[in-house]
Amino acid sequence: MKPAAIHTFFATLRAANPSPQTELEYASVFELLAAVLLSAQATDVGVNKATRRLFAVANTPQKILDMGLLGLESHIKTIGLYRSKAKHLMQTCHILVAQHQGVVPRTREALEALPGVGRKTANVVLNVAFGEATMAVDTHLFRLGNRTGLAPGKTPLHVEQKLLARIPAEFLVDAHHWLILHGRYVCKARTPLCWQCSVEPVCGHKLKTAPPT
Numbered sequence: 001m002k003p004a005a006i007h008t009f010f011a012t013l014r015a016a017n018p019s020p021q022t023e024l025e026y027a028s029v030f031e032l033l034a035a036v037l038l039s040a041q042a043t044d045v046g047v048n049k050a051t052r053r054l055f056a057v058a059n060t061p062q063k064i065l066d067m068g069l070l071g072l073e074s075h076i077k078t079i080g081l082y083r084s085k086a087k088h089l090m091q092t093c094h095i096l097v098a099q100h101q102g103v104v105p106r107t108r109e110a111l112e113a114l115p116g117v118g119r120k121t122a123n124v125v126l127n128v129a130f131g132e133a134t135m136a137v138d139t140h141l142f143r144l145g146n147r148t149g150l151a152p153g154k155t156p157l158h159v160e161q162k163l164l165a166r167i168p169a170e171f172l173v174d175a176h177h178w179l180i181l182h183g184r185y186v187c188k189a190r191t192p193l194c195w196q197c198s199v200e201p202v203c204g205h206k207l208k209t210a211p212p213t
Contacts (some may be wrong), residue, residue, distance in 0.1 A: 149204025
């Protein structure tokens, strides 16, 4: 995809949704971190159902520690892989209390040092909580980067680097939200809805799907 097409791509998405937001529910940076940590291989809807129960009784690192591992598991057991996620969240809370005074750190290095927090999770926190121009490449962004020709790459990191290099600066802070939402609701994995896609005119996807008859 050429630079002019990339600009049109994001200008179109911005016009339709000027202030995109994550669909995860949170009221603090810690709640965001916890929700993203719990969201791996789970839907935002499922995570929100669990965190509503959890955050109502424990919404700080110390409160999570106070409820204990079994208590935490009981609040998030509807989420896939809840036992390993509970273990990682407990370990993360311990580090936050012991090393960061209960405050979520603002650097990539410190975030990625937390159990269960990889590059994608750190990118989400840095972008959503702290307004940094990062690109959290999940399955949606990886698919769109390759399918549209926006940022073809064989690995999530390769796609991330291309997206950061190719997306105009004016769109960077919100770009990952637009791409996630577009991938979730329009440019779907199995059946992209090309016939109702607002950016179809500049998309590099050649195998266009036909509307249902």
